[in-house]
Amino acid sequence: MTQDYRKDPEAVSRLTPQQYAVTQEAATEPAFRNRFWDNHDEGLYVDIVSGEPLFASVNKYDSRSGWPSFTVPVEPGNIVEKVDRTYGMVRTEVRSAHGDSHLGHLFDDGPADAGGLRYCINSAALRFVPLAELDEAGYGQYRTIFDK
Template sequence: MTQDYRKTAEAVSRLSPQQYAVTQEAATEPAFRNRFWDNHDAGLYVDIVSGEPLFASVDKYDSRSGWPSFTAPVDSGNIVENVDRTYGMVRTEVRSAHGDSHLGHLFDDGPAEAGGLRYCINSAALRFIPLAELEEQGYGDYIRLFEKEDK
């Protein structure tokens, strides 16, 4: 099933002030005071605006940064990387490809055994879909990502 992942005015109008600041204005939410930094449930993280699949819990790890951190996206075609020169630093900004939401930043200090990347993502940019609900919410194709956990 092919879904149409788009940014719509209606989706943007439903965002909380913090979700809007993060996704539309490239703000950063507080470390350790966000919804998913310590979430250990199995499931898929999608863009809060467009619904495009971004990260799976099987690639999430505790980076001790206070934000959800992942070693890889579920589909690199849903991620855009930009140079971010704000705050006197040079970083790699991560945005969703279809929703154009600011998600967070990419760093090269992730687990070596997983390729060394750390996608440090704002919870406010994400909606979490539990594994048991993937099929009913239209993300059944992503159940395969969790099959390796069962073996």
């Protein structure tokens, strides 16, 4: 089953002020005061605007940054990287490919044994789909990621 992910204007209209600021205006939520930085449940993280699959809990780790951090996306084609020159720095911004949501940034200080990348993502840009709900939410094809 191929899903047609796209920016959903209705989903945008339902965003909280913080979710809107993060996804639509490239804001950053506070470290350690966001929904998923310390989430240890198994499941899939999807774009809150488009629903496109982005990251899996099996690739999440504690970077001690205060934001959810992942070593790799579940669907690399759902991630777009852009040069970000804001605040006098040069960073790599991470956006969702279909929803065009600002997700966070990509850094090269991740775990060496996992490729060295750290996708530092704002919780406000994500919706979490628990493992037990993957099928009913339409993400059943990702269940094998969690097979141990």
